[in-house]
Amino acid sequence: MRIGELSRRTGVPVPTIKYYVREGLLPAGRLTSPNQAAYDEVHERRLRLIRALLDVGGLKVAAVADVLAAVDDGGRSVHSVLGVAADLIAPRYAGGEADAERDAARVLVRELIARRGWLVEDDSPAADALATALAALGRAGHGDFAQVLDTYADAAEKVARTDLAYVARRAGRDGVVESAVVGTVLGDALLASLRRLAHADGSAWAYVNGKGGVASSTGVGEPREQARD
Amino acid sequence: MRIGELSRRTGVPVPTIKYYVREGLLPAGRLTSPNQAAYDEVHERRLRLIRALLDVGGLKVAAVADVLAAVDDGGRSVHSVLGVAADLIAPRYAGGEADAERDAARVLVRELIARRGWLVEDDSPAADALATALAALGRAGHGDFAQVLDTYADAAEKVARTDLAYVARRAGRDGVVESAVVGTVLGDALLASLRRLAHADGSAWAYVNGKGGVASSTGVGEPREQARD
Numbered sequence: 480m481r482i483g484e485l486s487r488r489t490g491v492p493v494p495t496i497k498y499y500v501r502e503g504l505l506p507a508g509r510l511t512s513p514n515q516a517a518y519d520e521v522h523e524r525r526l527r528l529i530r531a532l533l534d535v536g537g538l539k540v541a542a543v544a545d546v547l548a549a550v551d552d553g554g555r556s557v558h559s560v561l562g563v564a565a566d567l568i569a570p571r572y573a574g575g576e577a578d579a580e581r582d583a584a585r586v587l588v589r590e591l592i593a594r595r596g597w598l599v600e601d602d603s604p605a606a607d608a609l610a611t612a613l614a615a616l617g618r619a620g621h622g623d624f625a626q627v628l629d630t631y632a633d634a635a636e637k638v639a640r641t642d643l644a645y646v647a648r649r650a651g652r653d654g655v656v657e658s659a660v661v662g663t664v665l666g667d668a669l670l671a672s673l674r675r676l677a678h679a680d681g682s683a684w685a686y687v688n689g690k691g692g693v694a695s696s697t698g699v700g701e702p703r704e705q706a707r708d
Numbered sequence: 709m710r711i712g713e714l715s716r717r718t719g720v721p722v723p724t725i726k727y728y729v730r731e732g733l734l735p736a737g738r739l740t741s742p743n744q745a746a747y748d749e750v751h752e753r754r755l756r757l758i759r760a761l762l763d764v765g766g767l768k769v770a771a772v773a774d775v776l777a778a779v780d781d782g783g784r785s786v787h788s789v790l791g792v793a794a795d796l797i798a799p800r801y802a803g804g805e806a807d808a809e810r811d812a813a814r815v816l817v818r819e820l821i822a823r824r825g826w827l828v829e830d831d832s833p834a835a836d837a838l839a840t841a842l843a844a845l846g847r848a849g850h851g852d853f854a855q856v857l858d859t860y861a862d863a864a865e866k867v868a869r870t871d872l873a874y875v876a877r878r879a880g881r882d883g884v885v886e887s888a889v890v891g892t893v894l895g896d897a898l899l900a901s902l903r904r905l906a907h908a909d910g911s912a913w914a915y916v917n918g919k920g921g922v923a924s925s926t927g928v929g930e931p932r933e934q935a936r937d
Contacts, residue, residue: 489847490805524849531844534803561911570900574763576719597905598912605904612897615760618718620753621890630870631895632902634863639906641859643914661850663907668841669860670903671799671896675834676826677861677868678892682790683827685872 482508485518489526496526503544504529528661532568536664542567550656560656568664569604572611580622584613587625595632642666711737714747718755725755733758733773757890761797765893771796779885789885797893798833801840809851813842816854824861871895 486493499505505525508516525547532538532546549555549563575581588610589601599606616624642662649658715722728734734754737745754776761767761775778784778792804810817839818830828835845853871891878887 490807527847527849530803531848535801535841535844537801558911562908565904565908565911569904570897572764572766572897574759578719592905595909597909599905599908603905603908605901605908609898609901609905612764612894612901615764615897616890616894618756619760619890619894620756621887621894624874624891624894627870627874628898628902631867631898632906634867635899635902636906638860638863639903639910641856642903642907643910645853645856658850661845661848662853663904665841665845665848665850665853666860666903667900668799668801668844669838669857670864670899672834672838672841673861673864674868674871674895674899675794675798675892676821676828676832676838677865678871679791679794679828679832679834680824680826681868681872682787682794 480518482516482518485522485526488523489530491526491530499526499529502540504540504547528657531661532664535668536568538568538664546660550653550660553652557652557655561659564656564660565663566604568660570608570667571604572608572615574615574618575607575611578614578618580614580617581610583617583622584610587613587628591628591632594629595636638666638670709747711745711747714751714755717752718759720755720759728755728758731769731773733769733776757886760890761893764897765797767797767893775889779882779889782881786881786884790888793885793889794892795833797889799837799896800833801837801844803844803847804836804840807843807847809843809846810839812846812851813839816842816857820857820861823858824865867895867899 480488482493482496485491486496496505500507505522508518508522511517529543529547532543533540538546546564546567549560549567552560555563585601588606591609592599592601592606613625613628616622642659645662646655646659649655709717711722711725714720715725725734729736734751737747737751740746758772758776761772762769767775775793775796778789778796781789784792814830817835820838821828821830821835842854842857845851871888874891875884875888878884
């Protein structure tokens with residue numbers, strides 16, 4: 480298909496498609512004349528992946544280029560690509576300055592990793608992001624929120640197990656790697672949105688029950704079954 | 709304390725503090741002379757909250773100003789503030805154009821809300837964000853990922869219940885509202901980081917087991933107990 484058709488199918492403007500080609504995110508079309516190129520379903524699929532990572536994943540163009548370069552490097556093992564991609568798409572938060580809260584957060588992360596028996600580096604980008612978030616909680620006066628860390632870790636483990644099972648069902652190296660990247664990035668968005676909906680539901684139940692809204696220590700945080708009675 | 713001391717304690721540069729005051733994020737100090745103002749612990753705490761929302765929460769300055777205005781509006785009930793704050797800090801993703809994937813995603817979200825019995829509006833910003841993420845998955849050729857939506861919803865509910873219990877334990881209206889804002893925004897970051905760590909752990913177990921890394925359909929997604937044997 481011509482670039483105009485690719486644009487129409489994906490909703491991505493022609494100049495943007497050309498920009499992605501220049502930046503190495505999208506392979507160039509096959510030249511059919513000196514100034515005309517043909518694109519196929521591989522381009523279309525890749526373009527949709529790029530948009531998902533940029534729009535919902537919030538990645539920068541340069542990060543998407545790096546992730547896709549790792550995906551396309553056929554010489555890498557699946558495990559190696561997943562490691563590289565995971566580091567590239569790890570959340571990165573500002574506010575990572577070294578201070579007492581940051582030191583305390585790093586200790587919490589190391590303890591958590593040991594307690595869960597996780598086979599992960601405690602200085603990986605994901606561990607670093609967790610320490611940054613915990614340090615920010617500490618600085619904001621909510622260091623005790625860390626008490627619920629294991630509830631969060633339980634939920635994260637459950638979701639991660641489902642993710643890995645989904646990825647393992649895909650056919651071939653490229654399918655596995657691509658679905659791991661998509662699932663990792665878009666899964667964050669699903670989880671964040673669902674958590675907000677569950678908050679709204681919990682708050683509504685407390686409110687509907689006439690127990691004074693979430694300020695009541697009895698109306699909130701109870702299991703749904705109780706709240707309904 | 710003077711502004712220099714406030715800056716030293718929080719690590720926020722003096723010009724940035726002045727900018728926050730101008731933008732209405734931080735109340736002005738109490739004037740002790742025509743060109744000198746005194747700041748106290750309330751300013752310090754608010755400043756740390758602002759930094760957490762900006763740095764880790766990734767909110768824009770204008771959004772932080774709106775959230776804090778709602779928090780500071782004493783005429784609002786807790787339930788009303790929580791609703792306003794939830795809408796303001798809902799994740800917002802690009803790529804929300806109307807198309808067939810978007811329509812299909814909205815149906816999925818409505819069905820999910822009905823299935824879970826959630827008392828939420830299906831056109832709230834959170835429901836909208838969920839539909840955007842699901843539509844992006846569909847466009848990227850991963851519409852079948854929606855099959856794991858209930859696993860995600862289970863995890864989100866569990867975490868949300870813990871969040872609400874944490875919030876309900878705080879003293880007074882301001883404590884409840886402030887902790888809800890902090891917990892909502894920083895909780896997303898905790899959950900995303902923990903999910904990445906759990907992915908790395910799952911991938912490592914599959915790899916260590918010599919089952920060919922995550923490409924193997926038997927080495928991944930198994931319960932940890934099995935994988936260790």
